Amino acid sequence: MTYQHPSDLHRVGQVRDLAKTEADAFLAFHAAVFRDDGVVPRKDRELVALAVATANRCAYCIDTHTRGAAEAGATGQEMTEVAFVAAAVSAGGAMAHGLLSHRLHRDQQGHAKTAPTGAHGHG
Template identity: 70%
Template sequence: MTYQQPSDLRTVPTVRALAQDEFDAFIRFHETVFRDGGTVPRKLRELVALAVAMTTRCSYCIDTHTRGAADTGATREEIAEVGFVAAAVCAGGAMAHGLLALRLDAEHRHTEEDTRA
């Protein structure tokens, strides 16, 4: 069984009917973010969205923003490179969380020593 299927997108009208105000607000937000004419060019917006989609592992978003990046002129090389940007940021985040874990471990050990004394 696969959980994400393109056919799921056929339920979009149902979701809109169930939560119309929220759905419409989300669509307006999405259209604003991916508009043409902002300070950040649309191609860059699509490449950023693609990198984020890769880190959140959203297959639907990867599909949408790969197409969006290509439609705005992104090359295959650019699409490939943003995958490595996403990977590096994820790896950096894991390392940063490792540093946090070491600090928290030291704090927990210090607290445990204080309560034993």
Template identity: 50%
Template sequence: MTEYYEPTEDRKFAKVYKEQTPDILKAWGDFNGAVFADEGREIPRKYRELIALAVALTTQCAYCIESHAKAATSAGATEGELAEAAWVASALRAGGAFAHGRMAFKLAGAGQHTH
């Protein structure tokens, strides 16, 4: 998917949202603004941005990776913290594969035969 990633060029397509669903776009913008507000949240912005970066790495959204890496850095995150967020995302992805592997064994009938 990242071969289609062209942030500057892609911004012009936001007009479709503006023209077709302006009410939803506004609601989403307001929601996103509240989630990432500088003040008024229990979790400091730097940590919310690091959480968002880890989620973006997990979902592999190039746009979100870029915006939340930059936002985390501007909120004070260090390269070490960015690296740890990436490792957290990696651990969760690996954990998901491990856990779902057990489901594959179950669905395949593994472990039901004794030797």
């Protein structure tokens, strides 16, 4: 059994019927973001979306924005390169969170020496 099916993308109408206000707001936002008359060209918008979809590991978004990027004129090479941009930024984010973890651990070790027994700092 697989959980992702391309046919799920056709359920938008059914979901809209269940939450019309929210769905309409989302669809209006989506239409505004992917408009053709912005300063950022449609192809670039689709390539950014594809990179984010890749980083977020959303198969549905990868499907949609691969098609959208191709329709907007993106090449296979451009789509492949943005996947590597997404990978690098994701790796950089992991490294940055590693730095945060390192600092928090150091701060907690310093705090543990001065905190009374049983004290917990929740932030």
